[in-house]
Amino acid sequence: MECRESCGACCIAPSIKQAMPNMPxxxxxxxxxxxxxxxxxxxxxxxxxxxxxxxxxxxxDVDFCGENRDQAMQILSLLEVQTRA
Structure with missing residues (x-):
């Protein structure tokens, strides 16, 4: 599967605990x-x-990205909640 254009779900839904450019x-x-x-x-x-x-x-991957951006946001948001420590 190729990354869906104009989606950005993976850059929004999950939390990222490590430092990264422009977000120390x-x-x-x-x-x-x-x-x-x-x-x-x-x-x-x-x-x-x-x-x-x-x-x-x-x-x-379709398991994370679903069939469209809305599904990707739902899936990744649910995974975020389920894996929150």
Whole structure:
């Protein structure tokens, strides 16, 4: 599966506890990543050297991304709640 254009669900729904460019304390769940363009919903640093390992490890899959952006947000938000420590 290829990453869906204009989605950004993986850059919004999950919390990220590790430091990353422009977000030294990570990000909270449902917070837009500072590296996500809010208009195009595309990562501004994708593929660059400072692209976080956490993000590199997330691969698009129907189990996480569903059939559309709304499903992706629902699935990833539910996973966030289920894995909250």
């Amino acid at each position: 304390s990570g990000k909270a769940a449902d917070e837009l990543c500072a590296n996500l363009d809010p208009v195009s919903l595309q990562c501004r640093i994708w593929g660059q050297q400072d692209y976080p390992d956490f993000c590199r490890g997330f691969q698009p």
